[in-house]
Amino acid sequence: MPAYAFFNKQFMPLAEAKIGIMTQALHYGTACFEGIRGHWDSEQKRFCLFRLQDHYKRMLEGCRILKIDLPYSVDELCHLTSELLEQSGYRESVYIRPLAYKSSDTLAVRLHDVEDDFLIAVTTFPPYLDVENGVRCCVSSWRRVDDTMVPPRGKICGIYVNSALAKTEAQENGFDEAIVLTQDGHVCEGSAENIFLVLQGKLVTPPSSDNILMGITRDTVIKLAKDELGVDTMERQVDRSELYVAEECFLTGTAANVAPILEIDHRLIGRGEIGKMTAELQKLFAAAMLGRNPKYPDWYYLFCPKAPVQSGHNRIT
Numbered sequence: 001m002p003a004y005a006f007f008n009k010q011f012m013p014l015a016e017a018k019i020g021i022m023t024q025a026l027h028y029g030t031a032c033f034e035g036i037r038g039h040w041d042s043e044q045k046r047f048c049l050f051r052l053q054d055h056y057k058r059m060l061e062g063c064r065i066l067k068i069d070l071p072y073s074v075d076e077l078c079h080l081t082s083e084l085l086e087q088s089g090y091r092e093s094v095y096i097r098p099l100a101y102k103s104s105d106t107l108a109v110r111l112h113d114v115e116d117d118f119l120i121a122v123t124t125f126p127p128y129l130d131v132e133n134g135v136r137c138c139v140s141s142w143r144r145v146d147d148t149m150v151p152p153r154g155k156i157c158g159i160y161v162n163s164a165l166a167k168t169e170a171q172e173n174g175f176d177e178a179i180v181l182t183q184d185g186h187v188c189e190g191s192a193e194n195i196f197l198v199l200q201g202k203l204v205t206p207p208s209s210d211n212i213l214m215g216i217t218r219d220t221v222i223k224l225a226k227d228e229l230g231v232d233t234m235e236r237q238v239d240r241s242e243l244y245v246a247e248e249c250f251l252t253g254t255a256a257n258v259a260p261i262l263e264i265d266h267r268l269i270g271r272g273e274i275g276k277m278t279a280e281l282q283k284l285f286a287a288a289m290l291g292r293n294p295k296y297p298d299w300y301y302l303f304c305p306k307a308p309v310q311s312g313h314n315r316i317t
């Protein structure tokens with residue numbers, strides 16, 4: 001099934017959705033995006049889009065930061081997304097990538113007096129990290145951007161240069177993922193994931209004031225740990241050396257799901273195996289993501305496609 005897009009207020013195959021080479025966002029990273037997973041339930045013949053409203057709320061916050069004036073409410077964005085799925089013909093689990101961007105052909109480096117636009121792409125995307133076998137990480141030599149530089153609470157495209165520098169350094173040095181520290185040397189997050197530690201049986205994760213992205217998977221794991229396992233999460237500053245002495249450690253993200261960390265900077269975490277709490281949270285998260293935890297109806301945007309598979313351009317009104 002070819003990837004599909006909502007672009008220029010039309011639904012079309014992704015291959016036909018093109019932007020001009022002078023688009024401001026392409027040059028300066030003046031855009032923000034989301035990554036959303038939609039699970040195809042072949043028995044119920046419906047999609048379960050995980051925390052769709054929360055992803056769009058976060059995107060609208062990013063738009064406020066970037067002065068992007070989207071003409072859509074959260075509900076309208078959710079509706080557009082289900083319409084895109086309808087048009088795309090997908091009947092398998094999907095990854096949805098909305099992008100709000102500065103669309104003018106201008107060389108001016110600014111946020112005001114520049115036109116905005118919005119697109120959504122839908123495609124497939126396997127887990128970004130090896131969730132089954134765990135990952136090996138290093139602490140990056142790159143530091144996370146600070147809120148005083150580019151606000152990391154938004155998924156702002158330009159910030160991902162920082163993530164890409166860290167990821168490439170890690171992989172070229174033989175690791176799977178980078179852990180990035182804040183300017184003052186506290187643990188922040190992975191290149192595209194939040195991080196959790198298990199220390200003396202307690203869950204610990206860096207706070208919002210340490211320049212993390214406020215991850216939706218992070219929030220999901222905090223709630224599942226509390227409600228299902230009776231485990232509270234401490235949101236507090238984390239020292240680098242706490243990574244080395246943690247009993248367990250894992251990364252969370254829409255792309256990565258819950259990915260166990262087996263090793264950091266050539267030191268085994270615990271016994272270098274997937275820890276007990278990590279495994280339990282992986283199981284709980286997997287069930288929640290598939291829409292199988294009835295305690296959280298607000299997490300699921302359920303959508304049954306009606307139309308047979310079709311192709312071509314379909315303008316919305």
Ligand SMILES: Cc1ncc(COP(=O)(O)O)c(C=O)c1O
Binds near residue numbers: 218
């Ligand atoms: C820098 C960064 N941190 C954390 C996350 C995890 O966020 P979420 O769980 O909302 O996908 C992401 C994922 O996009 C990210 O890019």
